[in-house]
Amino acid sequence: MDTGRIATWMDQAQPILVAFGLKVVGAIAVFVVGRWLISLVTKLVGAAMTRQQLDPTVQRYLVSFITVALNIILVVAILGYFGVETTSFAALVAGAGVAIGAAWSGLLGNFAAGIFLLVLRPYQVADYVMIGGIEGTVLELGLFGTTLTTPDNVKTLVGNGKIMGSDIKNYSANPYRRVELVAQLAGSADLHKAIALLKQEVSKVANINTTPPVDVEILEFNEFGPKLAVRPHCHTEHYWQVYFDTNKTIADTLGAAGFPVATRPVKVYPI
Structure with a gap:
């Protein structure tokens, strides 16, 4: 190939390449x-909402x-800077959005559920x-x-759609919650003495509410003997401390x- 022709092409291409390179640098900038501005705006908006106690x-x-x-x-602005027709791009995004929405209906469901939440x-x-x-x-x-x-210090993301489709338990909504524990007694144990002692001693556990008082009642009778339900009440913040201490x-x-x-009774089989 003629070296002169190559030189001519290079001379013609150089301004185009330089212009394109400048546009790329400008787009990156x-x-x-x-x-940076988006980060700044979100911080300012967050601070403003915090001042308004939102x-x-x-x-x-x-x-x-x-x-x-x-x-x-920002993405649309950069594409416009490169000369891409943004109206056509918007139509393309809308069409793609319909297709993606049909394929990812679960994602849109999570979005809608988030609004309801x-x-x-x-x-x-x-x-x-x-x-x-x-x-x-x-x-x-x-x-x-x-x-x-979670209680074991694991960060967990739960889809909003799954949340709206299942039961929601809010342990912080009420001023206290009940701790469910049991005490297994032997069949020969003094039942009334055990109930009185447990009510007295469990009431001394730290962070237990005095109202309502500690509840100790017979839950059932099994093969070992009577089983007692021991139910102190406390704030959610102290639940596990009260659970283990009780x-x-x-x-x-x-x-x-x-x-x-309490031990398992020995079964005697006839000879």
Whole structure:
């Protein structure tokens, strides 16, 4: 090939390549600055909502929505900078949205469920709940899912659609909750003495509510003897501390009082 012709093509292509390179650099600069501005705007909006004492659940939801919307606007602006017809792009996005919506109906269902959760407010940030079969403290109600920290300190995301389709238990909604425990006695044990002792000693466990008082009643009779239901009440924040301390108190109280250990009765078979 003629070297002169190659040189001519290079001379013609150089301005185009330079212009394209400048546009790429400009697009990168716009993206970086845009992302920084989006971060700044969301922080300012969050701070403004905090000053207005807006509910944390609503704050996180609105901030998530604003972030997504601004990122879409940023992408469209960059495409427009490259000369892409944004109206055609919008039509393309709308068409793609229909196709994606049909394929990902579950995602849109989570989005719709998130709106209902925000309106109905069955729980809010910092509540201790059981949702979608998962138990934990609410960190965030997002556009598509709710983030929890479980009791074993695992960050878990539960889809909003799954939450709306199942039972919601909010343990923080009421001022106290009941702790369910049992005490197994031997058949020869003094039942009334055991009930009186347990009521007295369990009432001394830290963070137990005085109203309603500790409830100790006969739950059932089994092959070992009577089984007692021991039910103290406490705030959700102290549930596990009360649970474990009460179990220890049951064991210590019955052991110190010399109650016989419940053992399986020996079955005698005729010869």
